Structures are given as C-alpha cells and as structure tokens.
Amino acid sequence: MPQPDPRDLARPGTLDLRQRARDLDRLTEHGVDVLVVGGGATGAGIALDAAARGLTVALCERTDLAAGTSRWPSALGSGGLRRPARGQVGAARQRARERAVLMRVTAPHLVRRLPFLVPDVAGRQVSALAELGGRLGDAARVSVRGGRGSLPGTGRVGAEGVGRLLPAVRPGRGGVVFWGGQLEDDARLVVALARTAAAFGARVLTGATVTGVDGGTVGLSVDGTPTAVRAGVVVNAAGVEVQQLAPDVGLAPVREVHLVVPAARLGRPIAALTVPLPGSRTTSVVALPQPGGLVHLGVTDEPVAGPVPDEVAEPGDAEVGRLLAAVNAVLAVPLQPADVVGAFAGLRPGTRAGGAADLSRQALSWDGPVLTVVGGELPTYRATAAEVVDAVVDRLGRGARRSPTARLPLVGAAPERVLARVDAPARLVHRYGTEAPVVAALGDELVVEGREETVGELRFGVRFEGARTVADLLDRRTRTGLVTSDRERAVAVAGAVLAEV
Structure with a gap:
C-alpha cells in the first residue's frame, strides 16, 4: 500500500504560512479575550493555559518562538542546589513538582534523567555543601505528588565512579552525585507549547510586534504593516523586553553565557559536571552533555548593570577565560580556548529581592488592561502560566477557574511505553x-x-x-x-x- 505524502498529513496545531495568514485575518476581524506578548516558554505556556480554559487567545512574538531566553538548550528541568542551600524550600518544592509533571505528562519524550557530579577535587567543603543541598532537594522532591519515583537520590561515589561519569576529572578522589531532569532542547518544548495552544484554537503569530495598548485596542505591526486588534486583556510576557509595554516595572536582568566544546575533550561524559564559579558560594558552572557529541559550559546569574541592551554581545575573551578556568580547576587536561567551537549569551529577566536578582520568583502587576509578568524560570513555566491565567480569568469574569495543564500532554507527548514503540x-x-x-x-x-x-x-x-x-x-x-x-x-x-x- 503506498505511503501518504507527509505534507498531506494533518498534524495537531500545525503552524505554517497559510495558517499564519488565517490567524491574522481572524484576529483582526474578531479580536480575542487574551493577547499574549512574547513567544518564550512563559508566553507560550500562558497561551496554552488560557486557550485550554476556553478563552480566545492570540500569541504575538516579534521574531520567532523561543528566540529569546528560551532558545538556549542548557536550561534544566532539574532540582538544582541553590534553592535548597539558600533555604528556598517552597521554590525547591515547586520545581520538583513541575519537573515531575514535565517528565510524566507534559513532555516525557523531551526530558531525561541526568546525574550531576560535584567532585571532591573542587574542594571537600564544596562537595559537602553540594551533598547537603542535594539531600534537601531530595526531601523537597519526595514531598510533592509524583516526585518520589521521578529521580534517584543524592549519594556519594568513589574515585572509580567519578572516572566512569566524567573521565576528564582529575583522578584519585570521589564526589557527590545529585539528579535532575535535562531537557532535550528548550526550544522544542516552546514550539510544542505553541502548537498545542494552536490546537486549542490560539492564534500564533510570529513576526508580530505589539506597538502599544490603548484601552481594549492593541497596536500591532506584522511584517512591518501596522494594524489594530481588540483584546480584553494583554499579558506582557516579553522577558527582558517587558519594559517596552510596562516602563515602570522593576526588572533585574542577568546575563547567561555558554561555551560549546566537543564532548571528546571531556572524555564523553555521561554526567553533568558542576563546579563553583570562583569567588561565589551559590553560583556554579555546569558542563552539560548534549546530544550530538557536544558539551555546553554555562553560567547564569551574572547581573547586568544599566539599561537592557538592544543586542546581547557574544561572550568576550574574559568571560570565556573565566568559564574555562572554573572547569579547568578540576580537569586532568585543561581545556584551551581553541577547544571552544561555539559560544552564545543571553539575558534572563529576574526580579529584585534582597538587593540581588532572583530568577525563581515571578512578579505580576496590572496597568489598566495590561498584566505584566516578570521572573520565573523555564522549569516552572506551567505554574507561572496557571497563576497568570487565574488573574486573567478573575479580571474577565469568564474562563475555567482551574488550570487543566498538569494533565495535558503536548503534541508528540506520550507515556514511555508508547514512545518505545514509535x-x-x-x-x-x-x-x-x-x-x-x-x-x-x-x-x-x-x-x-x-x-x-x-x-x-x-x-x-x-x-x-x-x-x-x-x-x-x-x-x-x-x-x-x-x-x-x-x-x-x-x-x-x-x-x-x-x-x-
């Protein structure tokens, strides 16, 4: 029997040029209950949550889905160490709960278990603190629904275990292993969120810039052509660009920097190496194995002074040197600048807490019909989206009161037993x-x-x-x-x- 041409197969939430034109026509003619600004994980998650609750929705992104913070593939659906170590138990529990939802329901195909190693050669005090943070994270994980069986527990490994997980680490000493969930690709999660929202009827428009909001009228520029549409509520989820619609909103952006190196230079590791950034007790450099024989060396939480730049500069020599120095402190054979085959940087929107940027907390603020959301992290995008849409439903007086997204698989998602038979x-x-x-x-x-x-x-x-x-x-x-x-x-x-x- 001849196989059908794949281009003729209908897919849930198909996004193509024809659908984009139809969505623009319908948006212009009918308007929507909710217009979401920003096509990252937060914006796409809000669009899906609102559409799944029965609201009419448009998602407008000035460039492309996942073109900002969510484009980088090093963000993790993991427990991490900073929140438990800082005593942020609530944030740790929320992360654990959302990680379990991602791994079991939302996108099992995109998330996998990954061990994180903190070697003793980084300093016994460092690995002891990592063990404490890991065990606090374990306690948070087992306290939430679905968390108990989602990941192994924190534990110590000997020198042989370190060599097996991360062959490039200086031999002779052990280390601490804690566990997280690595996203296969952050951008793929965002695209799946947007397509699932489209399957629920959301209008998804890339290349669409919101130029202003005047009451219930939203100024929109699509491919350079101005138009106006109606919206009951505008949700400003534009990341570090939120101040273009909400200039008075407090924003504390942080810079994240990543280097790409061949996995062979680290002995093709099967765990993520975690070492402290020199001079910091709470910020770590992570060497994260990637599909395709690559490793990303990344660090976040570097505060950005002054206004948000229009363009994010690529990592400079000083940043490259700082990252390499942190990792080289525990490697048998140091990495050289010539080993770096790619580098990228981005900005993440944080809120100000205790004089420092905090990425884990999100802040919501209304200005007329515009609801601005700042902060939050990719692993907890769903919880942020549910909180935002709760506020939208209260404002509009319509739409389901409870979010259904904890039970909602994204396009392509299925239980592991089904995925194994694909x-x-x-x-x-x-x-x-x-x-x-x-x-x-x-x-x-x-x-x-x-x-x-x-x-x-x-x-x-x-x-x-x-x-x-x-x-x-x-x-x-x-x-x-x-x-x-x-x-x-x-x-x-x-x-x-x-x-x-």
Missing part, C-alpha cells in the same frame, strides 16, 4: 515524540556531514512548526547553528528547504 530513529523520538515517523518520512539526508540533523527536520520545521527564516531552522528548530562552522555549511540547505514552500 517506528522511527530514537534520536527523532527524543525530539518529536509520536510525530517522529512524519519527520523521518520527510527526508533522512544529513544537513551537515558529521552531524545528526536531517533535511526532514528542516522540512517539518517549515511545514508544521512555523519556521520562516534560516535562523528559525538552524538556531531553534534544530541546533545546527550553535557550532559556527556547521552553521556556515548548513545555510544553503536551510535556504533550499524554505524555497520548497
């Missing part, structure tokens, strides 16, 4: 879940020789996931663009796929 390469199942066979049928040619991404993934990004530019395809629908030389080789292929439409 007839497609395992790598695609980890990224696309039950939609992996459609991706595979769109073409298995490699985008770049020596990498794993396929032309089928690019085609799926255009035909079903709203990708409109080369950057959308290479930097967000796939991760080809994070390695500079690979991006250069992939541009022509991405351009040819876009031309097929």
Whole structure:
C-alpha cells in the first residue's frame, strides 16, 4: 500500500504560512479575550493555559518562538542546589513538582534523567555543601505528588565512579552525585507549547510586534504593516523586553553565557559536571552533555548593570577565560580556548529581592488592561502560566477557574511505553515524540556531514512548526547553528528547504 505524502498529513496545531495568514485575518476581524506578548516558554505556556480554559487567545512574538531566553538548550528541568542551600524550600518544592509533571505528562519524550557530579577535587567543603543541598532537594522532591519515583537520590561515589561519569576529572578522589531532569532542547518544548495552544484554537503569530495598548485596542505591526486588534486583556510576557509595554516595572536582568566544546575533550561524559564559579558560594558552572557529541559550559546569574541592551554581545575573551578556568580547576587536561567551537549569551529577566536578582520568583502587576509578568524560570513555566491565567480569568469574569495543564500532554507527548514503540530513529523520538515517523518520512539526508540533523527536520520545521527564516531552522528548530562552522555549511540547505514552500 503506498505511503501518504507527509505534507498531506494533518498534524495537531500545525503552524505554517497559510495558517499564519488565517490567524491574522481572524484576529483582526474578531479580536480575542487574551493577547499574549512574547513567544518564550512563559508566553507560550500562558497561551496554552488560557486557550485550554476556553478563552480566545492570540500569541504575538516579534521574531520567532523561543528566540529569546528560551532558545538556549542548557536550561534544566532539574532540582538544582541553590534553592535548597539558600533555604528556598517552597521554590525547591515547586520545581520538583513541575519537573515531575514535565517528565510524566507534559513532555516525557523531551526530558531525561541526568546525574550531576560535584567532585571532591573542587574542594571537600564544596562537595559537602553540594551533598547537603542535594539531600534537601531530595526531601523537597519526595514531598510533592509524583516526585518520589521521578529521580534517584543524592549519594556519594568513589574515585572509580567519578572516572566512569566524567573521565576528564582529575583522578584519585570521589564526589557527590545529585539528579535532575535535562531537557532535550528548550526550544522544542516552546514550539510544542505553541502548537498545542494552536490546537486549542490560539492564534500564533510570529513576526508580530505589539506597538502599544490603548484601552481594549492593541497596536500591532506584522511584517512591518501596522494594524489594530481588540483584546480584553494583554499579558506582557516579553522577558527582558517587558519594559517596552510596562516602563515602570522593576526588572533585574542577568546575563547567561555558554561555551560549546566537543564532548571528546571531556572524555564523553555521561554526567553533568558542576563546579563553583570562583569567588561565589551559590553560583556554579555546569558542563552539560548534549546530544550530538557536544558539551555546553554555562553560567547564569551574572547581573547586568544599566539599561537592557538592544543586542546581547557574544561572550568576550574574559568571560570565556573565566568559564574555562572554573572547569579547568578540576580537569586532568585543561581545556584551551581553541577547544571552544561555539559560544552564545543571553539575558534572563529576574526580579529584585534582597538587593540581588532572583530568577525563581515571578512578579505580576496590572496597568489598566495590561498584566505584566516578570521572573520565573523555564522549569516552572506551567505554574507561572496557571497563576497568570487565574488573574486573567478573575479580571474577565469568564474562563475555567482551574488550570487543566498538569494533565495535558503536548503534541508528540506520550507515556514511555508508547514512545518505545514509535517506528522511527530514537534520536527523532527524543525530539518529536509520536510525530517522529512524519519527520523521518520527510527526508533522512544529513544537513551537515558529521552531524545528526536531517533535511526532514528542516522540512517539518517549515511545514508544521512555523519556521520562516534560516535562523528559525538552524538556531531553534534544530541546533545546527550553535557550532559556527556547521552553521556556515548548513545555510544553503536551510535556504533550499524554505524555497520548497
């Protein structure tokens, strides 16, 4: 029996150019209950929550889904150490609860268990503090629904265990292992959120800039063409750009910096290395294994002084040197600047608490019909979205009172036993879940020789996931663009796929 052309298969929440045009027409003609500004994890999560409660919704993003904070693949659905160590038990419990929802319901295909190692060669006091924080995190995890069996507990390993998990660490001493949940790709989670919202009727518009709000009228510029639409409430979830609609809202942005190095230089680790940033007791550098033979070295919580810049500068030599020095302190063979094959930086919106930026707390504030949300983290996006939509429902006087999203799988999501039977390469199942066979049928040619991404993934990004530019395809629908030389080789292929439409 002949197989159907994948482009003819209807997919839940399909985002393509034709759907974008229809969504714009309907938004212009009918307006919506809720217009969400910002296409990151928070904005897409709010759009899904509101649409799932029966409200009419539009999601407007000036560039592309996950183009800001949520584009970076190093954020974790993990418990972490900072909150338990700082005594932030409530934040730790919320993270544990939301991690369990992500792993079991929302997106099991996108989240996997990952051990984090703090080696004794970083200092016995450092690993002892990590063990304390890990055990406090374990206590928070077992206290929430679904948390008890979601991850193993914190424990010590000997020198042999350190060598097995992270071969590049200086041998001879043990360490502490705690567990978290690593997202396969943050941007894939955001795209799945937006598509699921679209499946519930949300209008998803990228390339749409909100220029102002006057009562119930929202100024909108779509591809440079101005228009006006009606909205009962505008939710400002634009990340570090929230002050464009809410100039008086307090914002404490922090800079995150990441380096990309070949996994072979660290002995192809199977755990994330966690070491303190020199001079800090609560900020760590994490070397996070990635699919495709890469490792990302990342650090966050670096305060940004002054106004938010229009463009985020790439990591400079001093930042690169600082990250490498932190990791090299525990490696047998130090990393060199020449080992860095890619680097990227971004800004995250924090709120001010105790004189410092706090990423774990979100703040909500109304200004007329505009509700601005600042802060919060990707692992807890769902809880933030539920709180925001609770406030919207109270304001509008309609919509379901309780959020259904804790029981709502995203497009592609399924229980592990179902995912195990999906007839497609395992790598695609980890990224696309039950939609992996459609991706595979769109073409298995490699985008770049020596990498794993396929032309089928690019085609799926255009035909079903709203990708409109080369950057959308290479930097967000796939991760080809994070390695500079690979991006250069992939541009022509991405351009040819876009031309097929």
